[in-house]
Amino acid sequence: MLAYPIDEAVELLTEKLRAAEASFANCEEDLEFLREQITTLEVATARVYNWDVVQKRKEKEGKGEDGEGSKTGPGG
Secondary structure: OOOOOHHHHHHHHHHHHHHHHHHHHHHHHHHHHHHHHHHHHHHHHHHHHHHHHHHHHHHHHHHHHHHHHHHOOOOO
16 A cells, blocks of 8 residues: 655545546436437337338238229129
């Protein structure tokens, strides 16, 4: 274990505190950025899901119309 004079120890700890506070601020900025990205990803995923639901409905309606047309066609 190292021993420092009081003045030197205070100076060292003050520098370490400044570095830790700067690192903490960077972490908070990164966290905020990631939160925004998560929100963007969730919105994009919801849009793709909704688009897929609409496509499946269109496909289902298209098949339903084709099926009805063949049942009521000529001779039927």
